[in-house]
Amino acid sequence: MTVTDSSYDFIIIGAGSAGSVVANRLSTDARSSVLLIEAGGYDRNPLVRLPMLMGRLFNSGMYNWNYHTEPVPNLNGRSLYWPRGKVLGGSSTINGMIYVRGNRHDFDRWAQMGLSGWSYDDVLPAFLRSESHVQRSDAFHSQSGDLTVCRARGNNPLFDVFLEAGRQAGYPMTDDFNGRQQEGFGRFDFNIKDGKRWSAASAFLQPVRRRPNLSIATRALVRRLQITGDCVNGVEFVQGQTTRTVRAEREVILCAGTVNSPQILMLSGIGPAEDLRRHRIPVAMDLPGVGQNLQDHVDCVVAYECRQPVTLYKDLRADRLLASVARGLILGEGTATTFPYEAGAFLKTQPGLLAPDIQLTFMPALERTANLYLPNPFRRRPAEAVHGFSIRVGPLIPDSLGHIALRSPDPNDPPQIHPNYLGSEVDRKRLLSGIRIVRDVIGQPAFDRFRGRELHPGAELSTDEDLASWLKSAAMTTFHPVGTCKMGTDPMAVVDGRLRVRGLKGLRIADASVMPVITSGNTHAPTVMIGEQVSAFIQRGE
DSSP, X not given: OOOOOSEEEEEEEOOSXXXXXXXXXXXXXXXXOEEEEOSSBXXXXXXXXXXXXXXXXXXXXXXXXXXXXXXXXXXXXXXXXXXOBOBTTGGGGTXXXXXXXXXXXXXXXXXXXXXXXXXXXXXHHHHHHHEEESSOOBTTBOBSSSEEEEEOOOOOHHHHHHHHHHHHTTOOBOSXXXXXXXXXXXXXXXXXXXXXXXXXXXXXXXXXXXXXXXXXXXSEEEEEEEEETTEEEEEEEEETTEEEEEEEEEEEEEOOHHHHHXXXXXXXXXXXXXXXXXXXOOOSEEOTTTTOSBBOOEEEEEEEEESSSOSTHHHHSHHHHHHXXXXXXXXXXXXXXXXXXXXXXXXXXXXXXXXXXXXXXXXXXXXXXXXXXXOOOOTTOOTTOOSEEEEEEEESSOSOOBEEEOSOSOTTSOOEEEOOTTOSHHHHHHHHHHHHHHHHHHTSGGGTTTEEEEEETTTTOOSHHHHHHHHHHHOEEOSOOBOTTOBSSSTTOSBOTTOBBTTOXXXXXXXXXXXXXXXXXXXXXXXXXXXXXXXXXXXXXX
């Protein structure tokens, strides 16, 4: 839609996992006018709905900012692809749909950092407020929210083999990664409804988009925030060929994500003063933490040939995939309505840890065969190895911190992304421990009928030195960037515990960028929770 009004009570920038929630919740008060600004458009392509096509969606560039990192020193100078959602629903429209809230200790750690209201017991009600679980109903789950969550739907026999191998290796089992115990082997829950992707836009925007007090501006690129003195009171954006300025009578809530939220702040003169002056941007507020504290989950793929023809390869062949897509679109059934990484584990690399420090995700296919993500360097994979299985493994709480910086003062230029993957020896050692755990699990009797050659990294790479060298060419992102506008009480904090930007009135940030420390697992669910939290803060006048 085209914006016609000149002012609104609330202006929300970004219609992603948090912004969609905020727009829904604030517009429940018919006395308040709400404008939601989104740089992308509507997710009208029907193929977006099918979970199995997630990887092809990632690689197509559709609904995507198509970011790339700067060369990563510890990854042989490689530049990694960083897909971020540019569409209603944000990255929840193109992600893997895995619903993981994180570990209890994640949020208790936030509270211990001086952030009252963010302990696990504090945020659990916010998770429950948004959730509508199809099967689970207990103290940890709700069936009355907007965001549909369901158990894994796939029936490939290798999922059960993987879980049994974990049990044989001596690890606990867990039925619910979001329940009483995260640690152990189990199956993930998903944001899938009736066989279709259930994004933040599907859950929170589609049901309320006709509310008379809610306006949604799509294909609108924010240029800067309007600031008078110490008060943010409007937004300047470009829609089509027209530059518009709208006034916020009460608040602006920035929900543009870990990359775009710090970019918009810096374009507006809010950030590290020295960097802003370098780009000749007038300094409105010197906040050195803007763009810093970048965290992401890095991982690698350990892959094996499968000796039995039971993998997803048979379902992903072109002749069968087309039929599966048609069945999924029409009936909401079949392989295309499942996500192939359905089983996984949260494990401790050493005894005595308070919480798991690595995550495994298991797929009964080779990643390159499934074309789920970018091709991986299976440099020793023989052409005939079409049946196989893959395990992604990576640290949950990275020690390495990166940053995001402006490339130029032009909002059309993508910012510089410096993720600093494996910049810490702690991360490298933890990832090596994870690889050895995977090898131990796959070596259990449960896999004896299925286990073929280790294709990636290859059994011949056995020493820490060999594996560390291999990681430089094989490690990758799991697409969970957070932390670049962190909340806290220290000098590098950008927002306080109520997500208000320090030193400014009328501006809050609510997205994954405010996490002071990344959560243990996929980050969509906690980002939805952050949207619930900020909405409650505003409604309570906090």
